[in-house]
Amino acid sequence: MKMYFYYGVMGSSKTANALMKKFNFEEQGRKVILLKPKIDTRDGEGIVKSRIGLFCKALLIKEDDTITNTIKDYDRPDVIIVDEAQFLTVSQVDELREMVDNGIMVMCYGLKTDYMGHLFEGSKRILEVTDTIREIQSMCKCGKKAIINARYSDGKIIYKGNQIDIGGNNKYRALCHKCWVNGKV
Numbered sequence: 001m002k003m004y005f006y007y008g009v010m011g012s013s014k015t016a017n018a019l020m021k022k023f024n025f026e027e028q029g030r031k032v033i034l035l036k037p038k039i040d041t042r043d044g045e046g047i048v049k050s051r052i053g054l055f056c057k058a059l060l061i062k063e064d065d066t067i068t069n070t071i072k073d074y075d076r077p078d079v080i081i082v083d084e085a086q087f088l089t090v091s092q093v094d095e096l097r098e099m100v101d102n103g104i105m106v107m108c109y110g111l112k113t114d115y116m117g118h119l120f121e122g123s124k125r126i127l128e129v130t131d132t133i134r135e136i137q138s139m140c141k142c143g144k145k146a147i148i149n150a151r152y153s154d155g156k157i158i159y160k161g162n163q164i165d166i167g168g169n170n171k172y173r174a175l176c177h178k179c180w181v182n183g184k185v
């Protein structure tokens with residue numbers, strides 16, 4: 001079995017991809033568990049929702065909990081899909097890695113870096129231990145590839161602050177590096 005990391009900027013349809021993957025596996029008769037770190041409560045408790053309207057119930061992983069404990073009331077899955085995987089802790093990623101080695105496929109979807117261009121802790125660990133890395137690409141408004149989730153307020157890009165500040169289109173925009181450096185939201 002393998003561990004996969006699908007990363008992309010905000011708005012690159014990661015969640016829609018994750019939900020379609022879940023649907024495909026279930027059509028093949030495989031047991032899938034959808035997980036999401038509890039830190040991201042944008043879509044309400046236990047719901048994974050994509051911008052194009054697809055949504056699905058998910059189990060929430062608390063920051064101080066284990067994956068094993070989170071899924072203990074469910075049958076052993078064939079596949080675990082994690083949305084917003086950048087918010088996993090290092091030990092949760094290591095636990096998922098161990099599950100892959102024990103025969104469960106794990107697919108992580110998430111952001112690689114924050115709005116300052118630095119790796120999230122969870123994404124860093126996934127990059128270190130995953131078998132396969134795939135980028136889900138999307139475009140900056142100028143047409144180049146978007147690589148950073150610019151955070152902005154009052155039309156200006158913010159370059160410093162807390163790493164985590166949950167928000168959607170109203171706070172973040174995916175930009176290429178040049179537009180980000182030039183401060184063009």
Ligand SMILES: [Zn+2]
Pocket residue numbers: 140141142143144175176177178179180
């Ligand atoms: Zn650009």
